[in-house]
Amino acid sequence: MIKYDYLIVGSGLYGSTVAYILTKLGNKCLVIDKRNELGGNIYCEYKDGINIHKYGPHIFHTSNKNVWRFVNKFAEFNNFINTPMAIYENEIYNMPFNMNTFSKLWNITKPEQAKQIIDQQKCGIINPKNLEEQAISLVGKDIYNKLIKGYTEKQWGRKCTELPTDIIKRLPVRFTYNNNYFNDIYQGIPKGGYNQIIDKLLKGCEYITNTDYFNNKKYFDSICNKVIYTGRIDEFYDFKFGKLEYRTVKLETEKLDINNFQGNAVINYTSNNVPYTRIIEHKFFEPTCEGFNKNITYISKEYPAEFKDGMEPFYTVNNEKNISLYNKYKELANKEDKYIFGGRLAEYKYYDMDDIIEKCFKDFDYNWSIL
Numbered sequence: 001m002i003k004y005d006y007l008i009v010g011s012g013l014y015g016s017t018v019a020y021i022l023t024k025l026g027n028k029c030l031v032i033d034k035r036n037e038l039g040g041n042i043y044c045e046y047k048d049g050i051n052i053h054k055y056g057p058h059i060f061h062t063s064n065k066n067v068w069r070f071v072n073k074f075a076e077f078n079n080f081i082n083t084p085m086a087i088y089e090n091e092i093y094n095m096p097f098n099m100n101t102f103s104k105l106w107n108i109t110k111p112e113q114a115k116q117i118i119d120q121q122k123c124g125i126i127n128p129k130n131l132e133e134q135a136i137s138l139v140g141k142d143i144y145n146k147l148i149k150g151y152t153e154k155q156w157g158r159k160c161t162e163l164p165t166d167i168i169k170r171l172p173v174r175f176t177y178n179n180n181y182f183n184d185i186y187q188g189i190p191k192g193g194y195n196q197i198i199d200k201l202l203k204g205c206e207y208i209t210n211t212d213y214f215n216n217k218k219y220f221d222s223i224c225n226k227v228i229y230t231g232r233i234d235e236f237y238d239f240k241f242g243k244l245e246y247r248t249v250k251l252e253t254e255k256l257d258i259n260n261f262q263g264n265a266v267i268n269y270t271s272n273n274v275p276y277t278r279i280i281e282h283k284f285f286e287p288t289c290e291g292f293n294k295n296i297t298y299i300s301k302e303y304p305a306e307f308k309d310g311m312e313p314f315y316t317v318n319n320e321k322n323i324s325l326y327n328k329y330k331e332l333a334n335k336e337d338k339y340i341f342g343g344r345l346a347e348y349k350y351y352d353m354d355d356i357i358e359k360c361f362k363d364f365d366y367n368w369s370i371l
Helices: 013-024 065-071 099-106 111-120 131-156 165-170 195-201 217-222 320-334 353-363
Strands: 004-009 029-032 044-047 050-053 060-062 085-088 091-094 186-188 206-208 224-229 246-256 266-269 278-281 297-306 339-341
Touching: 004 013, 004 217, 013 029, 013 195, 013 353, 050 297, 060 065, 060 353, 065 353, 085 131, 091 099, 091 131, 099 111, 099 131, 111 131, 131 165, 131 297, 217 224
Parallel strands: 004 029, 004 224, 029 206, 085 266, 224 339
Antiparallel strands: 044 050, 060 186, 085 091, 246 297, 266 278, 278 297
């Protein structure tokens, strides 16, 4: 009955990259996905000459030259620089927090002035115990109250005083007039969207969509030597120890008969008075796309929500309770021989796209020099 060396459950970036590596190493792979499309959350819908990031914006960024060389094998990348804006009430600010933000907020022009104000607002916090204290210790009370507190509480559905410090540590703070959100050397979005990358990664593999592994697990296990599982680890073990918590996002996408709705790819709404966290205008990710100059645009409003079965799990909630629960599942996974667990959901961990690719190469001991 064995037909495949590997069955890969999930065609997201982890599953597809692993399928590519294993195929290059001479293995026969089958990839299955319960969605009716390939690519996981980086899948794009093409409408009116615009690639719509169906599951939210994905901007590729890395400082790893090998990763950058790898993705450029499969697509030509543009030079998109992520420069989100934030709206609080009727005020608009640059993100990440930089001298443009500080200048608008406090009517100042010099880095030393900004540092002095922030130092005065840090409230003497040395060992932050939660996200609120961590944020105030980084940028002071003004920025926390206007640009962090409301957005974060909407995003996570919890008070900032109940959230761990780690969430806010990724947020850049600069005392320069630099609006580039990321510090990485390489940044861009593939011209024509991400689907082409997934298609090329899976070349030489067999794949099936609209197929739920758990509906026929015994059969799928019987036709392969190994299973690489990229889904929810708690679901794999039938929630034996309980369910891990996630946050999800409801994206409301609409077509507008205008050329330009907001003038930027991403604008955050940081006030609790606005129910969504941000608006994405997809055409600005690809200024050379066919639909860029047409009097058509697509926008998506992001509404965060608590995850329930049947929804898409977007973000892991890595508090002490969930980390402790995940470690119980991980202990079971470490004892498996037939099953290999990898990716964001299987490892209950947030990954950037470049981290995922680097991890695939490391997990399967594939040499970058083969590229």
